[in-house]
Structure formats: C-alpha cells, structure tokens
Amino acid sequence: MGIIIKPVITEKQTGITAKMPNRCAFRVTPDANKLEIKKAVEEMYNVTVEDVNTMNYRGKLKSRYTKSGVISGRTASFKKAIVTLKKGETIDFFSNI
Numbered sequence: 001m002g003i004i005i006k007p008v009i010t011e012k013q014t015g016i017t018a019k020m021p022n023r024c025a026f027r028v029t030p031d032a033n034k035l036e037i038k039k040a041v042e043e044m045y046n047v048t049v050e051d052v053n054t055m056n057y058r059g060k061l062k063s064r065y066t067k068s069g070v071i072s073g074r075t076a077s078f079k080k081a082i083v084t085l086k087k088g089e090t091i092d093f094f095s096n097i
Contacts, residue, residue, distance in 0.1 A: 003032045003040040007093050008080060022085040030056070030079045037081045048086040055080050 008025035017023055028037055034052040041049050059075040085091070 003036050021090050024083050024091050026081050028079050028081045041083050045091050047089045051084040053082040
C-alpha cells in the first residue's frame with residue numbers, strides 16, 4: 001500500500017489553494033513521516049517538494065437515534081499532509097476527467 005491515500009479536495013482546501021497555488025493537501029497513512037511523504041509526492045506527480053507539514057486528526061464522536069436506541073461510535077482517525085511545492089509548480093487533480 002502506498003503512502004498517499006488520496007488528495008484532500010474540500011471547500012476550505014480549495015480556498016487555500018486558490019490563494020497559494022503551490023500548496024496541496026493529501027490524506028496519508030498514519031505511520032508515514034515527512035521524508036516518505038515528500039518522496040511519494042515527487043515520484044507520483046513529477047514535482048519538486050519544498051516543505052511538508054503534517055497533522056493528526058482524531059475521529060469525531062457520532063451518535064444517532066434508531067428504533068432500538070442510541071448508537072454511539074467514532075469516525076476513523078487520519079493523518080493529513082500539506083505539501084508546499086517549488087514556486088511555479090502546481091498539481092492539477094482534474095486534468096484526466
């Protein structure tokens with residue numbers, strides 16, 4: 001299994017990318033370090049990575065009411081990496097659609 005799980009394409013991240021086009025976000029495996037993430041992005045997208053910032057997210061508590069009572073649980077925890085590319089380089093996630 002690879003280091004990069006999927007790119008993060010949310011409304012908030014799209015706004016950040018609009019202001020700074022050389023920044024992209026990826027959901028990565030929780031045990032990946034910054035050097036592994038940098039190498040994986042450079043190999044996959046043929047770009048030069050200058051900086052990698054990572055953050056770990058705990059899963060949110062969720063509950064819902066059903067006929068049989070309240071069901072409680074937790075969403076999955078994950079790790080996110082913000083990758084800063086060399087000036088002038090960008091990654092187009094929608095080019096092959």
